Structure formats: structure tokens, C-alpha cells
Amino acid sequence: MQSALHNIIIRPIAPGDNKPIAQVIRTALKEFSADKPGTVYFDATTDSLYQLFQTGGSVYFVAEKEGQVVGGGGIFPSPGLPAATCELVKMYLLKEARGIGLGKALIEKSLEWAQQNGYQQVYLETMPELQKALSVYEKFGFKYIDAQLGDTGHFGCDLWMLKELS
Numbered sequence: 001m002q003s004a005l006h007n008i009i010i011r012p013i014a015p016g017d018n019k020p021i022a023q024v025i026r027t028a029l030k031e032f033s034a035d036k037p038g039t040v041y042f043d044a045t046t047d048s049l050y051q052l053f054q055t056g057g058s059v060y061f062v063a064e065k066e067g068q069v070v071g072g073g074g075i076f077p078s079p080g081l082p083a084a085t086c087e088l089v090k091m092y093l094l095k096e097a098r099g100i101g102l103g104k105a106l107i108e109k110s111l112e113w114a115q116q117n118g119y120q121q122v123y124l125e126t127m128p129e130l131q132k133a134l135s136v137y138e139k140f141g142f143k144y145i146d147a148q149l150g151d152t153g154h155f156g157c158d159l160w161m162l163k164e165l166s
Contacts (some may be wrong), residue, residue, distance in 0.1 A: 004100035010109060013060040013072070015050045020069035021062060021090075022046045035128040038156025040090055049090065052076075057086065059113050063093070063102055068100035070097035075114045075122070084117040085118040085162075087152070091124075091133070103136055105108040111140070115165045122165060123149050124155035137161055 013021070026041055045052045053060040053074060060074030075089030081087065088110055093103055102155040114122055124142065126133060143160035149160065 005102060006107060007065055007110070008062045008070070008097075008102060010061050010105060011064065013050050013062050013097070017062050017069055017072075018048055018050050021049055021072050024069060024071055024094055025090060025092045027094060027137060031095065032048075032129045035154075036156045038154055039127070040154070043153075046090075057117065059117075060090070061095065061106055061109055063106060065097065065143055069101055070094045072108065073103075073110055075110050075117075075119070078123070078150045078152050081123060082121070082149065084118065085123055086114050086119045086121075087150070088114075088122050088124040098132075101133055103133070107136070107140055111163075111165065120165055122163045124161050125154050126151060126159045126161070127157050134159070 010103045019161055025046055029031065029039060029041045040046050046119050049060055055070065055077065058075055061072060062069055063071040071093035075086045076089045078087040091103065091106060111122060115153040125148065140163065142163045145160050147160065
């Protein structure tokens, strides 16, 4: 599996990544018929992720293959979350970048960063349309919770998960 990742670079987001990563996110959501109100598809910040992730306590990683942005994901201290809790956010891959372990690598890198930066819990919001992602999150130890945490504004997401960092 590692060999499939040999030509993929995972790096922090740069100013020139705004347009390509917004396109990745919207393409993936549309593919799964999850391009609905109350999701990142319609967030104004989706078009300016570099600027958004200049916020303290946040990081966003971009996956690049042969100069093309093929995915990304990161950590954000979303408003209203409990102390020492961050959110795993905007974790999306283009179709051609799935099934090779890239999503796993992005999640591992994000969780490692969260732990190194003092977070004790990682929260995420998702939706049933993203079935494959749900099983990946479960494998990482995310557990379903009964209600939304914080104030993300994503009323289109109706599944919530939480992971304790050790």
C-alpha cells in the first residue's frame, strides 16, 4: 500500500491551494450527492481555506500528486467545542486518490498534530452519504455521539463522532 503513496506529497496548505482544494471538496461532495445546504459545499470559507487555517490551533494538509492537488484534511478549533477538543475537518479526496491509503495518511497526520498541540479529543461531523468515510473513522476509534458539539453551522451534517486521544 505504501508504494501507491510514493508519488504523493502531503504538505501544509499554501496560498495557491485555495482554488484547487475547494474544487476537490465540491467535486467529492457532488459525487456522493452530498452537495446540499448546511455543508462545506456552500461555506464561503471553502474558497479561502489557506486564510481560514491561519487561525491558531489549526492546521490543514494538502495531498499533491504530480503537481495536482488530489485531497486534503485538517484540524480546526471550531467555535463552541469543549475545552481541549478540536474538529477533524474538510477531509476530502478526488476519486482517483481513494483506495490507496491516502485518507488514512491524512487522518493519521492530522490526529498526530492534534495530539502534539495539546488536544485531548477530536470531533467530526459527517453524513450518511459518505459511507466509506464512516468506516474509516470507525477504524480510527471515532465513536458516534447523539448530538452536535459546538457551532460549526453545518446543519446538513447529521452524524457526529468523537475520538479520545491517548
